[in-house]
Amino acid sequence: MKWLIVLSVFVASTMAQDWEILPRCEGKDWQYFPDPGSDCRSYFRCENGHPVRHYCDQGLLFDTNTMSCNWEQSVNCPPAHHPDPPFPEPPIQHPPQHPPPQNAPSPAGTCPPHEDPQFPTHLADNNDCTKFFKCLNGLPIPQNCPAGTHWNDTKKFCDYPGNAQCWKRIRFIR
DSSP, X not given: OHHHHHHHHHHHHHHHHHHTTSOOOXXXXXXXXXXXXXXXXXXXXXXXXXXXXXXXXXXXXXXXXXXXXXXXXXXXXXXXXXXXXXXXXXXXXXXXXXXXOTTOOOBSSOOOSSOOTTXXXXXXXXXXXXXXXXXXXXXXXXXXXXTTOEEEXXXXXXXXXXXXXXXXXXXXXX
């Protein structure tokens, strides 16, 4: 009986500790945080006061120095040390929609209304080769490529500028 109580306390404390790995997002919308249970393949972004897990594209890891996804060889990633939280992630609330300001990033295309968050749709930015959009619940979320790279809309990842050939598709605003 005594071991059952000890085991129950251990499990409860472990679950509480794992839940605490989620970043606290009150007042921190659009801030990024590493996901300690992911080997740098995912990260959290605060959206409407809630942590939302995002995934880096293939070949990229979350870099805590730049707070963005970067080439694997450029990231010093500690091994994962926490399992995923035992509770479901909180539901995502969409921010109110406002018309974009002039010269705002402009996605090339539209996001599908529903999709698998582990395999999101990616859209090029019509105005900036170093940016792209990752679709989340039907909304285009602006993303930045690592320094020195451009969005390769054919391969759907950030690539060297010569490979991306962004100048062939960029829309110039006058």
